[in-house]
Amino acid sequence: MTKAPPTRWTLTLGTLLLILSLSTGRAEATSPATRTLPPVLTAEERAAMAEIPEDEVLEDRGAIIGEVILRRGDVFDPSRPGQDNFLFRTANRLHVRTREATLENKLLFEPGEPYLGRRLAETERSLRRLDYLYDAWVVPYRYRDGAVDILVVTRDVWTLSVGAGFERAGGENTESLSLSDSNFAGTGKFVDLKWEDDPERSSYRLRFQDDALLGSRVELRLLFADNSDGFRRTLDLERPFYSFDTRWSAGTRIVDDDRISRLYADGDVIRVFRQEVDAWEVRAGLSSGYRNGRTHRFTTGWSFEEHTFSRHAEDPGRPRFFPRRIDRTISYPWVGYELATDRFLETRNLDQIGRTEDYNVGTQLAFRLGYSAESWGAYKDQWIFGGQLRRGLSGPGFLVQMDLFANGPYGTDGQEEDVHAGTSVETFVRNFGRHQFYGLVEAEAGWTLDAERQLLLGGETGLRGYPRYIQTGDRRYLVTLEQRFYSDRHLFDLVYLGGAVFFDAGRAYGGPERLASRDLGWLKDVGVGLRLSSSRSSRGTMVHLDVAYPLDGDFDSIQWLVTTKESF
Numbered sequence: 001m002t003k004a005p006p007t008r009w010t011l012t013l014g015t016l017l018l019i020l021s022l023s024t025g026r027a028e029a030t031s032p033a034t035r036t037l038p039p040v041l042t043a044e045e046r047a048a049m050a051e052i053p054e055d056e057v058l059e060d061r062g063a064i065i066g067e068v069i070l071r072r073g074d075v076f077d078p079s080r081p082g083q084d085n086f087l088f089r090t091a092n093r094l095h096v097r098t099r100e101a102t103l104e105n106k107l108l109f110e111p112g113e114p115y116l117g118r119r120l121a122e123t124e125r126s127l128r129r130l131d132y133l134y135d136a137w138v139v140p141y142r143y144r145d146g147a148v149d150i151l152v153v154t155r156d157v158w159t160l161s162v163g164a165g166f167e168r169a170g171g172e173n174t175e176s177l178s179l180s181d182s183n184f185a186g187t188g189k190f191v192d193l194k195w196e197d198d199p200e201r202s203s204y205r206l207r208f209q210d211d212a213l214l215g216s217r218v219e220l221r222l223l224f225a226d227n228s229d230g231f232r233r234t235l236d237l238e239r240p241f242y243s244f245d246t247r248w249s250a251g252t253r254i255v256d257d258d259r260i261s262r263l264y265a266d267g268d269v270i271r272v273f274r275q276e277v278d279a280w281e282v283r284a285g286l287s288s289g290y291r292n293g294r295t296h297r298f299t300t301g302w303s304f305e306e307h308t309f310s311r312h313a314e315d316p317g318r319p320r321f322f323p324r325r326i327d328r329t330i331s332y333p334w335v336g337y338e339l340a341t342d343r344f345l346e347t348r349n350l351d352q353i354g355r356t357e358d359y360n361v362g363t364q365l366a367f368r369l370g371y372s373a374e375s376w377g378a379y380k381d382q383w384i385f386g387g388q389l390r391r392g393l394s395g396p397g398f399l400v401q402m403d404l405f406a407n408g409p410y411g412t413d414g415q416e417e418d419v420h421a422g423t424s425v426e427t428f429v430r431n432f433g434r435h436q437f438y439g440l441v442e443a444e445a446g447w448t449l450d451a452e453r454q455l456l457l458g459g460e461t462g463l464r465g466y467p468r469y470i471q472t473g474d475r476r477y478l479v480t481l482e483q484r485f486y487s488d489r490h491l492f493d494l495v496y497l498g499g500a501v502f503f504d505a506g507r508a509y510g511g512p513e514r515l516a517s518r519d520l521g522w523l524k525d526v527g528v529g530l531r532l533s534s535s536r537s538s539r540g541t542m543v544h545l546d547v548a549y550p551l552d553g554d555f556d557s558i559q560w561l562v563t564t565k566e567s568f
Contacts, residue, residue, distance in 0.1 A: 036346070036356075038137040038153035040071065045141075052143045055117025063115040066147030068107065070100050073155035075536055082493050091158065098132060098156055099186040105212045106130070106188075107152070108243050115140075115148045118290075118342065122243055125344060125358045127152075131190070131538040132159045132183035135356050158536045159183040168562045170459025170468025172199040182538045188212060199468070200262065202228040217242055229260035230274075241297055244290040244342055249299070255279040260312055261452055264469040266518050272312045275452060279305040290342070294362070297338040303370065303384075304331045304377075309452070326451065330409070331377040332384050334370025339363060345394055349436065349486040350428055351567035353496040353533040353542070359399065361392025372409070382409040382417065397430040408447075419447040422476075438482040438568075446474035449511070457508035464504055465525025465548035465559050471508035477522075478506040484568055490535065498531035498568065504548070524551040525559075531568060542567065 037046060053061075075095050076088035108123045109116070120138045127136035134155045141151035165176040180192035190209035196202065205225040213220045221236040238251025256278055263271035283301030309326045341362025350357050367387030372378040386407035393400040408419035422444035429437040442462075444455055455476035458468040462478045480502065487497040505524040527548030534541045546561040 036137065037139060038071075038151070040073065040077075040153060049139065049141065052140045052148070055115075055140075058115050058140070058143070058148060059117065061146070063143070063146055063148050065109050065111050065113050065115055066142070066144075066149040068104075068109075068111060068150045068152065069141060070103055071151065071153045072097055072100070072103070073153065075156050075158050076493070077155075088493070095156065095158060095160075096183070096186040098154065098183060098188065101215070102183075102186060102188040102212070103127070103152065103154060105215060108245070109150070119243075119245075120150065121344070122342070123152075126243070127154060128356060128358060130188070132157060132188060134535065156183070157534075157538055159538050161537070165564070166562060167564060168560060169464075170466070170470075171559060172459075172468055174198040200229075201260070213237075227259060230258035232257045232259065241285065241287060241295075241338075241340075244295045244340065247287050247289055249283075249285040249287075249297075251283055253279075253281045263452070263454060264456065264472050267458065267467045267470045273452070274310045274312050276308040277305065279303075285336075285338075293343070294339060294341045297340070299336040299338065299368070300334065301336075302331075302333050305329065328379045328450075329377060330372040330379070330382075330384065332370035332372035334368045334384065336366065336368030339365040343392075345399070347399075349434055350399070353486055353498045353531065353568070354490070354535055355533075359392065359394075359401070361394050361399070361401070364388075364390040381412045383412070384409050399428040401426040416447045418450045418453065420449070420453075421445055432485075434486050434488075436484045436486070438480070438484055440478070440480040440482075442476070442478040444476040446511075449474050454511065455508055457506050459559055459561065462504060463506045463523055463525065464502070464527055464546055464561055465550035466523055466553075466555060467559075471506070471520060471523070473508045473510040475510040476506070476508040478504070480504050494534065494536055496533045496535055498533065500529045500531065500546075500568070502527050502529065502546075502548075520553050523553060525549060526551065527559075529561075 037049065041049070052058075074092045074097055076083045076092055078084040078089060078092075106123070106127055108119050108126070120140070124136055124138040127133055127138070134157045136155075137151070137153040139151050140148050142149040159182045161178060161180045163178065165178065167174040174196065176194060176196040178192065178194040180190075180194070182190045184191050188211060190207065192205070192207040194203075194205045194207075196205070203225050205223070208220075208222045210220045212218075216239075218237065218239045221234070223232065223234040225232040233256045235254045236251070239249055240246075240251070241249045258274070258276045261273055261275045262269045281301055281303045283299055285297050285299035287295055287297040289295060306329045307327060341360070341364065343360060343362030345359045345361055347357050347359065348355065350359070365388070368385070370384040371381075372384055373381050388403065388405040390401070390403050392402070403424045404422075406419070406421035409417045410419070411417055422442065424440065424442045427437075427439040431437050446453065446455060454472045455474055456469050456472055457463050457476055457478065458466050458470040460468045462480060463470070482500050482502040485499040487499075489497050491497065503524070503526050505522055507522045509519055525548045527546055529544055529546035532543040532545070542565055544561065544563045544565055546563075548559045548561065550556065550559070
């Protein structure tokens with residue numbers, strides 16, 4: 001077995017970068033006073049709004065929220081050139097516009113409350129995150145008699161989807177048929193019926209999501225999947241920390257999963273086994289609210305997981321199934337802490353094409369610590385930990401986003417078990433006018449991973465010029481360099497075009513000798529791609545058409561990839 005390079009140094013470098021950014025990073029966030037105005041305003045309205053005092057002045061005067069005015073835009077705007085035709089007018093008539101009550105439920109302010117400019121900005125960002133809205137603006141509209149009238153402008157997208165899908169990555173195809181609506185009857189509820197056939201299983205799936213259960217802040221998510229190799233049922237019910245000012249949260253999650261799992265080496269299946277998971281969690285949290293640009297949240301809960309494994313008839317039979325422990329149960333109370341900082345940037349043509357994007361370059365920290373004990377039904381005594389730290393840096397023409405994470409159990413005997421840690425750095429640099437250079441560096445490592453877990457690398461996981469899962473192990477590295485091009489061409493007022501020239505390099509290796517892939521070293525590829533981003537449908541509909549050529553090993557065939565992703 002080839003000796004592993006010092007992953008700990010890679011993780012330490014990521015840690016140092018994050019610590020440095022905590023002390024020296026500066027973010028150029030868009031302030032409420034310079035917020036972008038909605039394009040639907042008349043010249044008279046813009047002139048009148050320019051006379052409204054800045055947020056700091058209004059807040060010092062003790063201004064309150066007055067009337068809240070909603071302007072709900074349809075999918076197409078007949079007043080704009082190219083959108084006043086029979087086809088687009090018919091689409092507007094068939095589309096159910098988002099209801100006023102649906103939008104009102106998402107607002108973070110009410111008439112009569114003190115005016116706070118940051119709440120308008122936060123509301124605007126939360127509206128833009130909704131799948132059924134293309135963009136949103138929340139701005140002061142009038143100021144009179146100590147009250148500020150607020151204008152909320154939104155534009156819908158087409159959310160009803162009926163059709164067939166095809167994706168290809170890593171030399172394998174995935175086909176699907178679906179019927180879905182992310183804004184059912186204008187209520188914001190998500191309903192999805194889907195059949196999918198991928199390289200591992202075929203599945204019939206029903207998903208339902210309601211982010212305002214019975215008009216409240218409670219969110220409900222349901223998933224029922226009938227798979228060729230088992231089933232999956234999940235329920236999530238939660239009142240989250242939906243804003244920086246939210247003072248409490250509570251929720252529960254239930255998972256019942258039965259599936260056939262596989263382990264890989266050199267892209268081939270070498271283990272096949274059945275895995276059953278029964279899990280649940282209850283949790284609650286408290287917060288002191290917004291203080292000096294940040295919020296602190298304290299959480300607690302109890303988690304339970306039972307994993308059961310059995311051999312499958314298709315298993316190759318060698319090497320021996322799993323020499324280490326298999327079945328396991330963990331049951332533990334835990335406490336957690338979250339820090340969220342409000343330092344958002346507003347930008348366009350970064351990860352999307354032609355859409356407003358909000359990036360938080362402030363510190364985002366979350367961790368939890370629990371203790372799983374045999375006396376609570378666990379298979380052994382051990383500490384359970386998990387944490388993530390995210391931080392950004394920004395300046396004229398560039399943005400850097402850095403992440404660190406670590407999670408897993410730690411035995412009372414001082415031995416780590418199934419510990420997984422990693423770091424990533426994303427870099428965006430504006431060049432050639434509106435275009436962008438993008439760089440990504442990822443490093444992950446596992447220590448004494450559970451027998452069914454592998455770190456995977458291949459055509460579906462970032463190394464676009466190679467078959468899926470061509471490398472596996474407990475160490476994984478990936479480097480992506482990409483020159484992105486954003487076009488202002490808006491084909492048929494439906495689709496924005498983009499393109500990319502890219503280079504990928506990666507390596508995965510290590511782990512138990514019995515599951516090891518060939519040590520192929522670093523694999524590299526080059527390629528070009530076309531991006532098709534719909535301006536009239538829900539987020540997550542950017543089609544990637546890529547051609548990638550492998551540069552290493554005994555691989556000489558071009559990989560053709562067709563995938564749908566949420567970003568560039």
